[in-house]
Amino acid sequence: MTTDVLSDVLKTVRLTGAAFFDVAACEPWAAEQPSREMVLPKILPGAEQLIAYHVVTEGSCYATVIGGDAFEVRAGEVIVFTRGDPHVMSSKPGMRADPFAADAMDAATATGFPFFVSTGGNGPASAKLVCGFLACDARPFNPLFDNLPPVIRSGGGIGSDAGWIGQFIRVAVSESANKRAGGESILARLSELMFIEVVRRHLEALPPEQSGWLAGLRDPFVGKALSLMHGDPARRWTLDMLAKEVGLSRSVLAERFTDLVGTPPLHYLSKWRMQIALGSLAGGSSNFATIAAEIGYESEAAFSRAFKKMMGVPPSAWRRRIGSED
DSSP states (O other), rough: OOOOOOHHHHHHHTTTTEEEEEEEEEEEEEEEEOHHHHHHHHHSTOOOEEEEEEEEEEEEEEEEEEESSOOOEEETEEEEETTTEEEEEEETTTOOOBBBOHHHHHHHHOOOOSEEEEOOOOOOOEEHHHHHHEEOSSSSSTTTTGOSSEEEEEOOTTSSSHHHHHHHHHHHHHHHOOOOOTTTHHHHHHHHHHHHHHHHHHTTOOOTTSSHHHHHHHSSHHHHHHHHHOOOSSSSSOOHHHHHHHHSSSHHHHHHHHHEEEEEEOHHHHHHHHHHHHHHHHOOOOHHHHHHHHOOOOOHHHHHHHHHHHHHSOHHHHHHHHHOOO
């Protein structure tokens, strides 16, 4: 069976939609997001990777990573800050604002989502946006987010075939206006789907000469090798076995995989096994011997050594640390 590697990664790193805001902005206006270290504990405590997004549903505005250049985002487009970098959304380029405070996030959380925000002047709204956050695991190995640019802009504008982005806009506007029971969960799941669509469009638009994990997914030989390892991570794969399955020589596969993905196949597999192990450790119910067997280690001791080599502490210490953060 062919494994959908992108789906496997998104599931294993526990991509989760979180807070959701319905914004009406009147000129002049600017809204500034603080650092992810300030936002994550309020949005999804314990998560490591913050993703911020803004979908413009009416009008237009400007987006700027702090210290970078501003660019216009129009109705029907989405801007995703894949690393949660501090940024400004504004009516004109070059504007700044006080980052929204922790107490404002507390108020939104207490009130429930979607949370309506009106900002700027007193006239009619010059832009309407739906904004939110997603979060996921980052350690020890998140090959998708390690290979995404810090900012992705997607969507074709109102009236185009916008796919999931268009669906997201229509449902988000409806759910925000009507505040129906279950709306928060629907919006969270929709934001995950919207993000996946943005990633797929980014993947499809990569130039032929592009390298990296996403480019590896697209390559017929490297993509198959990735699919095989993700489909059966516990199998005692060797480079010879992988090469035979994908139809290349051992040396050609090793070179092609390393050139595209940036790491040799079996090294990639070792890191991915540790990512799976962390999810099992966070679950709290599996013992170390079971986890070791599930990801292809002959013994609990061998798993513990590999885990400590990559993470710096043994699995028992990591599980205790997770427990203390709950």
